[in-house]
Amino acid sequence: MAKLLLKLQRYFRRKPVRFFTLLALYLAAGSLVFLHSGFSGEPRVPGSPRSPAAAEGPGLPYLGVMQLSRGFKAAATMPAGGRRHGPWFKSTSKDPSDRGKSRENGGPRSRALRGRSGREKEEDRARYIGCYKDNTRQRTLRGMSFFDYKKMTVFRCQDNCAERGYLYAGLEFGAECYCGHKIQASNASESECNMECKGERSNTCGGINRLSIYRLELAQESARRYGSAIFRGCFRRPENVSIALPASQLMLNMSVDKCVDFCTEKEFPLAALAGTTCRCGFPSTLFPLHEREDEQLCAHKCAAEEFESCGSADFLLVYQTQVQDNRCMDRRFLPSRAKQLVALASFPGAGNTWARHLIELATGFYTGSYYFDGSLYNKGFKGERDHWRSGRTICIKTHESGQKEIESFDSAILLIRNPYKALMAEFNRKYGGHIGFAAHAHWKGKEWPEFVANYAPWWATHTLDWLRYGKKVLVVHFEDLKRDLFVQLQRMVALLGVTACEDRLLCVEGQKDGNFKRSGLRKLEYDPYTPEMRKTIGGYIRTVDAALKLRNLSGVPEDYYPR
16 A cells, blocks of 8 residues: 555656646535535426326326426526525525616615605505604514514515514514504604615615504405404304313403413413403314304404404304414424335425425424425424435425336325416425515516426326326325315325324414415416416316326316316
8 A cells, every 4th residue: 555655646746737637626526515415406397208108197198297307406497696585585586787776875865765666666565654663662563573684675574464464564773574553653754764674775674763664455364463363263162161271361351462461471372252251272172163153243342442352151252372382393203214105296386395394293203305405494394304215204295206206105195286376386486485476577577488388287297197106195185285274184194104183283273374385465466377378277287187087086176267
């Protein structure tokens, strides 16, 4: 060995150029390995179809299945000059021309004028109402709040407040977002709201102890709130009410806030108003919150609030507090290596991440992935880093199709979603991150038509491949999972071979949204699908419907039609 090293030393001493060339190649190879570890693998659609014989099912036309493979994200799919919105999610790209404009920062007055012009363009979504005073001891907006001292934007604050049903969104100190139903402070001079947003220099995000407040015109009615509590509905009093709702207190001056505050202090996730009695508890088999009654049965005025309803002794008005139901929050890896590999298969944009969230809460075990997505790992999907064959996770997320990939799994949950919704969701994800949005320019430019042309056939062939090559496939429609979560989750958990008690599944219902739900505030104001696109996609829907029925399964849900 010593002689060999001596010969190499003499050789490179005579040939120094070759030595430095080999050294440079070694360093370059190491750099590539390091960079590769930072990329997240995801399915690709190269566009070269396989042979018709490989894709056709019995009696079904060939649709040009796209071959999928693991690898780097295609550079063409990434928006130029990508802009991120802080640690919660990746955001939409920003046009280079816009970036140039944002650097032209004058004084506070010019920034305020630019921010005001931006507000006027968005009045249909959120209306700017002014600059208000704030106090750290007595907040002006007393609902949910969050901070991002690097990437805060006006839209991000509005989206989060609107998603949670609040009427107002306020930004302060360039990086702080506050939500609420009431503005509990007086106006301040517009010149005092003079701090630019940390993630959007062209807009103003309040000032020092000053809030730039917007009224959210499109706050979702379905997420009705009183302060920080979510309205769950009117329910008949359970038979064993003292067991179902173990904490209670008589309140002669009853109001929603008082009952919610009482149950929050007692650390219960449910607050039930029963006339002059406030009751607290958990969703359980005794009180599952599955059979809602007509709200008129609970429409009895509160003693302390003339415009609020407080239920009655027989019909309870129920709110969900901010207390987290911890009965389904514990998660871990499987204690022993799984004997079977179970796929959680779906077309991109069909709700796979949401289904993973539900499965982890319902089973208590982490889910894995055929890919690696750092943003999902950082949000708590700890199985994301495991190799998909590790056997430590309850199931494995995959968007793959094709015989070889499918046959590597022993069974599968196949999640199918309305293609019109799935395509738009995946387009938003590609250009705006997991819960962000594609820019208007992407929808109106060439990206959207090209995306539909490439991905719409894949939506159909993905399902056809899994039906043909899958060994044991449970079909779950995304729409059914949303409509009847408890029943559909029971089916999924049964396939995974895990026994989940009913109380745990009821806990999941209360925590169902997770952190990967796209806000409804920034919906498109027009239908992006052309008549030609609708005609093509309609044909794919009919093909998938026929394939499901050939296997004695229910066809696609009715809301896929008409388009």
